[in-house]
Amino acid sequence: MDLYRFGLLLYIIDHFRGQRTFFGAYHLLVGKKSAQSIQDGPLYGVESLFGVLPYLKKDHVEEIRRQMLNKGFIVEDENRMTTITEEGRQFHNHQRDHKPIPESLAGGEYEFSGQADWFWRRLVLFWQSLSYARHNDYTFLPIDYDRTIQTWVKKHFPRNKEGQSKWAKQLFHELSTFLQSIDDLRAEVFTRKLSGYQHVGETVEQLGETFDYDADYVYLLLRSTIHELINTIRENPQNFRALAEFVMPLEANSSVLTDSANITRRHLFNGLAIDEIAKERGLKRSTIEDHIVEMAYRLKDFPISAFVSYEDQKEIWQAAKQQDTKRLKQIKEEISADIDYFAIRLSLSKIDKG
Amino acid sequence: METFLKQKFGFSNFRPGQREIIADVLSRKNVLAVLPTGSGKTLCYQLPSHVFKGITVVVSPLLSLMDDQVQQMRSQGDKGVIAINSYLSNDEKRNILRTLPQYRMIFVSPEMLQLSNVLEALQRVTVSLFVVDEAHCISQWGHEFRTDYLRLGDIRKALHYPPCLALTATATKDIQQDIIEQLGLHEVHRHIYSVDRENIAYIQKHFHSHADKLEYLTRHLSEFPAPGIIYTSSRQLAEHIVYEAAKNQSYKIAYYHAGMLQEDRRLIQHQFLEGSLDFVVATNAFGMGVHKSDIRSVIHVQLPTRMEAYVQEVGRAGRDGKQSYAFLLHADGDDILPLQLIQREYPDQGIIDSVFATMKQQVVVTRSDLEQRCYEMGLEETQQKLLLFYLEKSHIIQNGRVDNVNPELLQQVKNELRQRETYRFQLFRQFEESLLSHKCLRAQILSYFEENLTKRLDPCCSRCGDIVIEREVYDKQNKKNRSKTWNQRLKAMLALGEEEEG
Numbered sequence: 090m091d092l093y094r095f096g097l098l099l100y101i102i103d104h105f106r107g108q109r110t111f112f113g114a115y116h117l118l119v120g121k122k123s124a125q126s127i128q129d130g131p132l133y134g135v136e137s138l139f140g141v142l143p144y145l146k147k148d149h150v151e152e153i154r155r156q157m158l159n160k161g162f163i164v165e166d167e168n169r170m171t172t173i174t175e176e177g178r179q180f181h182n183h184q185r186d187h188k189p190i191p192e193s194l195a196g197g198e199y200e201f202s203g204q205a206d207w208f209w210r211r212l213v214l215f216w217q218s219l220s221y222a223r224h225n226d227y228t229f230l231p232i233d234y235d236r237t238i239q240t241w242v243k244k245h246f247p248r249n250k251e252g253q254s255k256w257a258k259q260l261f262h263e264l265s266t267f268l269q270s271i272d273d274l275r276a277e278v279f280t281r282k283l284s285g286y287q288h289v290g291e292t293v294e295q296l297g298e299t300f301d302y303d304a305d306y307v308y309l310l311l312r313s314t315i316h317e318l319i320n321t322i323r324e325n326p327q328n329f330r331a332l333a334e335f336v337m338p339l340e341a342n343s344s345v346l347t348d349s350a351n352i353t354r355r356h357l358f359n360g361l362a363i364d365e366i367a368k369e370r371g372l373k374r375s376t377i378e379d380h381i382v383e384m385a386y387r388l389k390d391f392p393i394s395a396f397v398s399y400e401d402q403k404e405i406w407q408a409a410k411q412q413d414t415k416r417l418k419q420i421k422e423e424i425s426a427d428i429d430y431f432a433i434r435l436s437l438s439k440i441d442k443g
Numbered sequence: 444m445e446t447f448l449k450q451k452f453g454f455s456n457f458r459p460g461q462r463e464i465i466a467d468v469l470s471r472k473n474v475l476a477v478l479p480t481g482s483g484k485t486l487c488y489q490l491p492s493h494v495f496k497g498i499t500v501v502v503s504p505l506l507s508l509m510d511d512q513v514q515q516m517r518s519q520g521d522k523g524v525i526a527i528n529s530y531l532s533n534d535e536k537r538n539i540l541r542t543l544p545q546y547r548m549i550f551v552s553p554e555m556l557q558l559s560n561v562l563e564a565l566q567r568v569t570v571s572l573f574v575v576d577e578a579h580c581i582s583q584w585g586h587e588f589r590t591d592y593l594r595l596g597d598i599r600k601a602l603h604y605p606p607c608l609a610l611t612a613t614a615t616k617d618i619q620q621d622i623i624e625q626l627g628l629h630e631v632h633r634h635i636y637s638v639d640r641e642n643i644a645y646i647q648k649h650f651h652s653h654a655d656k657l658e659y660l661t662r663h664l665s666e667f668p669a670p671g672i673i674y675t676s677s678r679q680l681a682e683h684i685v686y687e688a689a690k691n692q693s694y695k696i697a698y699y700h701a702g703m704l705q706e707d708r709r710l711i712q713h714q715f716l717e718g719s720l721d722f723v724v725a726t727n728a729f730g731m732g733v734h735k736s737d738i739r740s741v742i743h744v745q746l747p748t749r750m751e752a753y754v755q756e757v758g759r760a761g762r763d764g765k766q767s768y769a770f771l772l773h774a775d776g777d778d779i780l781p782l783q784l785i786q787r788e789y790p791d792q793g794i795i796d797s798v799f800a801t802m803k804q805q806v807v808v809t810r811s812d813l814e815q816r817c818y819e820m821g822l823e824e825t826q827q828k829l830l831l832f833y834l835e836k837s838h839i840i841q842n843g844r845v846d847n848v849n850p851e852l853l854q855q856v857k858n859e860l861r862q863r864e865t866y867r868f869q870l871f872r873q874f875e876e877s878l879l880s881h882k883c884l885r886a887q888i889l890s891y892f893e894e895n896l897t898k899r900l901d902p903c904c905s906r907c908g909d910i911v912i913e914r915e916v917y918d919k920q921n922k923k924n925r926s927k928t929w930n931q932r933l934k935a936m937l938a939l940g941e942e943e944e945g
């Protein structure tokens with residue numbers, strides 16, 4: 090039981106190369122929107138796993154940590170920085186041979202921004218409503234109680250029988266076109282999660298039992314399918330006119346930032362300096378810096394040179410490469426004293442592209 | 444009235460008590476009703492809300508139950524119902540408050556009523572009926588005291604004393620009196636019904652160890668009448684039972700707990716309602732809003748902390764009036780967990796000291812400073828609310844601030860909290876004893892609520908004689924859908940014929 094989440098945690102810890110704590114890996118998996126976990130994903134090449142197990146509970150993960158320490162899969166130093174051992178690496182390699190991380194998983198893109206949730210919850214409720222309407226049953230208990238989702242579905246729902254019939258044919262056509270292009274297991278998981286007339290969807294546990302897989306793995310299969318579907322729709326909107334309705338409208342990149350960072354971004358565009366924004370918003374300077382680092386990671390082409398000179402960036406990259414580390418403190422010791430942590434964090438966001 | 448009932452709700456008869464309560468509510472009297480779980484409390488305000496011109500306000504402390512109720516009413520075509528609770532975003536809340544007059548019935552949590560914009564919106568409309576559900580929460584000595592409930596009396600006043608219906612499933616005489624006083628009800632018409640559910644038979648089994656008990660349950664589960672709910676207090680135990688029981692293929696079982704996806708919890712609820720699950724293993728939150736009338740077994744693997752909770756959980760069986768069963772599986776050492784759960788409700792005395800120890804350095808401390816400090820010290824929200832309530836009651840907090848702390852008063856607060864905890868331990872012991880004695884279980888439960896058993900029932904309980912369990916052959920519909928390919932499944936759901944090609 091729970092072997093898969095063991096494997097995922099070890100996989101992330103392996104990529105962190107002893108430079109993060111155990112809970113850094115946990116925060117990445119549950120999709121905690123802190124400055125730290127936003128940077129860690131891209132920095133260590135595990136961005137696809139951002140927020141892909143949102144239901145993991147902290148007390149449960151504490152227990153896993155104890156077990157891993159006991160089994161000798163990981164070791165922690167005095168600062169609780171966690172390193173994987175040879176046993177640990179063997180264990181997660183073995184796990185991955187059987188159940189690899191789904192290729193199309195893109196948590197950093199679709200879970201972070203809430204696009205996957207937006208799409209899936211609307212589709213599931215719309216589908217249930219359409220299914221009941223097609224069977225002339227209008228008194229069903231909705232599968233989603235959220236008012237925003239319900240209002241959205243009501244607004245987009247076809248009013249008459251004819252419209253409903255058109256929608257049913259079109260949705261079926263588009264979904265089956267997509268599902269035929271992926272493997273059967275993921276198509277099964279995706280469709281069995283849907284509810285409709287005389288069909289109640291199945292939980293990840295139940296699907297795991299049916300297919301003899303870990304529930305977490307089933308959840309990753311589902312999410313990777315949702316990510317791939319949104320991606321496919323984006324690339325060919327003309328072929329997925331019905332499904333395109335469920336995709337979250339892109340409002341100038343704003344959805345990829347946390348709400349607070351978004352406000353900071355607007356102030357920056359209006360030409361305010363960091364200290365002015367901090368004063369205006371009644372926040373600490375360091376919080377505003379966190380927002381800017383977030384933008385550096387989340388927004389393509391974000392100009393970090395406005396905050397750190399190219400010379401300084403180069404010095405930082407060099408130190409990071411020489412020391413083979415992404416730990417700020419270690420880098421700081423190697424570079425000119427007048428370069429601050431903010432500059433280091435910004436520069437690290439571009440290290441592989443620079 | 445019967446014609447109206449048939450027209451609006453599709454029932455031909457009232458259940459015991461409903462007719463009398465509704466008649467009093469309709470003639471705008473203040474009513475206190477004690478009606479057992481599963482006897483149709485909702486109808487007592489739902490029907491009058493259709494008759495009254497103004498709005499019916501229903502205060503309820505259970506957020507998920509509130510949501511379930513509203514969704515069920517709306518799905519039955521009743522769109523005049525809405526809930527105002529912390530699940531709403533600020534925008535949604537503002538929207539609802541602006542359009543308040545278009546609703547007929549408003550469910551609201553007590554916390555929301557403390558917000559001035561919610562109260563003001565209610566003051567602008569005509570409130571014809573003020574319903575207090577779970578009214579026992581208002582009593583400090585009740586089993587589920589909610590500090591937010593204490594202000595309901597003031598809120599009634601602010602709304603110019605609309606007629607009030609106070610509802611609860613269980614309330615001793617003292618608590619009934621407390622409810623009336625706290626709500627400031629005059630000329631109250633009381634409708635008190637027995638907590639006894641005659642169509643439920645009680646069966647108790649004792650085991651020497653916890654392990655024996657679990658083995659018995661998982662081995663013999665197919666002999667328990669389905670559908671059924673199995674109540675446990677911990678997630679680990681729920682998972683263990685499902686894991687063991689799932690080896691038996693003759694029934695379908697699943698668990699329901701907080702460590703699951705919200706989406707999947709709802710799916711379990713729907714599967715259980717629809718009949719494709721035989722048993723759900725759950726912590727006590729499951730089943731409150733589930734309107735399933737044919738639950739045949741409620742099985743307790745662990746005791747709740749109080750008799751009231753036990754009676755409510757058992758009451759989820761047999762709402763259709765047919766013979767149903769309450770199983771109590773008990774082993775030595777089963778008291779440890781409930782006692783721990785009670786302890787967890789009260790703030791640790793050492794933590795209270797540390798909250799105040801750090802305070803001396805600051806000149807003026809506001810109520811929210813204290814809240815913040817409680818949070819930092821790791822107090823849970825319910826513990827913090829309880830502590831602040833006693834601090835206000837003893838005037839350590841005055842007008843939202845603390846000027847200086849009188850050590851004697853603080854000691855008094857600590858004593859009071861300890862007394863409450865001890866009292867709850869005693870209540871648990873009393874509850875445990877009444878279930879584990881050798882007397883008739885039904886009579887024991889009734890005597891806890893100061894009632895006497897007046898007639899002999901057959902079947903009654905495992906102490907009064909052997910109980911032959913009637914089991915219908917459980918119809919497993921919906922299985923057929925599972926064997927389809929994904930393509931066929933999608934078509935079936937959308938009622939598309941074979942000619943549609945993918």
Ligand SMILES: [Zn+2]
Binds near residue numbers: 883884886904905907
């Ligand atoms: Zn008896």
